[in-house]
Amino acid sequence: MKCIITIELGTNAVRVFAFDLHGNVIGSQRGYYPTFHTEPDYSEQDPDQMFITMLYSLKNLLNEHIHPKKYKVASICFSASMHSVLAVDKNGNPLGNAITWSDNRAKKEADKLKSSALGKTIYTATGTPLHPMSPLMKIAWIKNKDKERFRQTSKFLSIKSYIIKQLTDEYIIDYSIASATGLLNIHKMKWDADALKFAGITAAMLPDLVPVFTRLGKLKKAYQSSLGLPADTKIIVGSSDGCMAILGDGVKGEGKATITIEDSGAVRVMGDKVLKDDKQRFFNYLLTEDRYVSGGPTNNGGVIFEWFTRQFGDFKNPFDIEYSMQELIAEASKAPAGSEGLLFLPYLLGERAPIWNANAKGVYFGLNIKHDKRHLIRATIEGILYEIYSIGKTLEEHRGIKLLSVNGSFANIPFCTQMIADIFNKPVQLRQNFHSVSYGAFLVAATEMGIYKNLDEATKTVVLPDEYLPVKPNHTAYMKYFKIFERLSTKLAPEFEEIANLQ
């Protein structure tokens, strides 16, 4: 029996899944790696620890679920979080840690480019918002602020490129991850000359571009033997977590959007054209040459409710945050939709889409003497989801959305899923206990193997059984308050800036 293994190099952990050829999960394994914040704006990860953790998790999965049941691993397909940058020297050895998407050190580089005409040209060409998350800005930062590292750098890699280099000895990057670097011209599918110039590098300092289906060279002998994998195991480069999530939810064209909410969140649509937005609010990433994944990311997803739970949850069982969250949600459900006029702006971590304001802060608004704990909890959740809606609403200016699917640990909480349906006034589909990113990677690998003719055929197999239907009166209630939420989110900009300076 053959199986397909998917490896997702996520923000906090690597997730390894094994699927049979029908897409059923045989087993999975998760391996955490830490993020280091050595300076306030820094977020870094150790590429070697990520590699070892990936290897160890893969090995455990193989030894527990694959080898004992005599499965043959047909292929291994990768996905990874976007926007990471790792500088390596001429021997391929890391120069410092990998810089992750949430790193904000390149604020100045981003601000400067954003306010210039060149910025608009680069955004239009590359599809990546001009933001410190973008590798374009990070490389520019290294060039300006860490000259010694820049001088020694032979190549700038994504973390996935580094991991694959360890396994097969090739420097490659797939179009999806590349399209999130701010350096790829997504129309010409080549590195963009203007962006390269701004970053101060040449195309030779970046890995080779390949389509997501690309089969890489053989696994190095040492790993064949330590993992117990045959030499003909295919290594498929795969895509980014964002593109895989929408693919794994079965979206193949217009009319449907996918909402992902883990710690952070995003609303994404897929289409054969780039979304053009004068306000530069969206990203446009490439899945394949004729499929663009467009949308907007928020910093303030489940991480905000976790923060709230840590402050106000009961924690009857020490460290059991899930249980405390459930208890809070049970209380929140006792307050009416709209929390009787209590609003929450969830910008504890600043915000990306749609307001793109790094100085934005959290706000409870409309608090009166009759509000109690239930309202505060409910308003917190509503605020997080209003923010998701405000991204969805701006997307709807460009694309019709009739149906939603949700994934991610926060969006999958039934109370939240129903609230998403009510706020958007659209039916919501989800698949419980399933990881959309990994399933997307399975679909890519299975398509590469010829099990499906193409990705359209592959996505047809996605069945999302659970459907949440919107409750009209709730929608009406939410919309009354959302109007105020939306106005507040931009109205407070000067005060956000002033308070940010004081903090």
Next chain:
Amino acid sequence: MHQFVFQQGLSGELQLFPHIIELGAKKNQAIHLNSFPQSVSECIRIYYVNEGKFEWSVNDESFILYPGDVSLIKPNEKFGSGKGVLEIGSISWIHIKIQNHGNNELLSGRWSSLSETESQAISKVLLMNNMPVLSKLPEVGRILRYIHDEIFNQEIGFSTRANQLIDELFIIITRHLTKQNNRGRDFPKVFMQLEQALRQNLSQQWTVEEMAAIAGMGTTLFNEKVKSYTGFTPLNYLINIRISEAIKLLKKIDVSITDIALDTGFYSSQHFSTTFKKLTGYTPSQFRKNNLSYD
């Protein structure tokens, strides 16, 4: 409690307790110059505030203590009043001589009935602690009083009981230390602190008990939480860190493989080699050959 000071060598009461260098209680009713100068000692010193407000300095950092607060001064730390003056109020204290075998074990004296592993875990927590003030720990005041009563009254079994009380003192302080910043809410934060402690002391052998003690949890809960958070058992997670650090060192030519093994906490280069190969497929020397940076 009335005022008293027992000092090793001067007070007969301490004859059976060579590890207690000083035990005392003082009710201070007037401020005198130079009544509490800063000093350095090889003992572990524990001070408890019964009444009053005291401003003390530990290694030149100043702390304010209120009734119920405890100051824990590690060996060779400078401690005393920043102004040299003892404020008005009431305090009690104990100075304990520690064994120094260079193995980071503080409480291995014959007087202690702690098991070897527990003693090591407690020592590790105490040595790694950077918070010289523990707030609201009235048990310490009570135990100090009981120790005095046992030593003063000399009833049957007093030497055993006094020593047990000292063990208890350290257990209570250790538990409080690890829970001070941890209200059972933020496991990611607790884990991050533990991660840091492990990295900073990677060459040491770590037991699960010690890691759990640093995290301020029982081993059962600790094992369960680490497994669900990281996907690995605590000791396997530690192997991840050890191997990732070893990889970095292997890429530098000037460190010998034996040194790398010991620096990253393996028993021997043999143990390092087997573990490394099992995970990566390469022996450390093969790996080094493939990845060396030549400048």
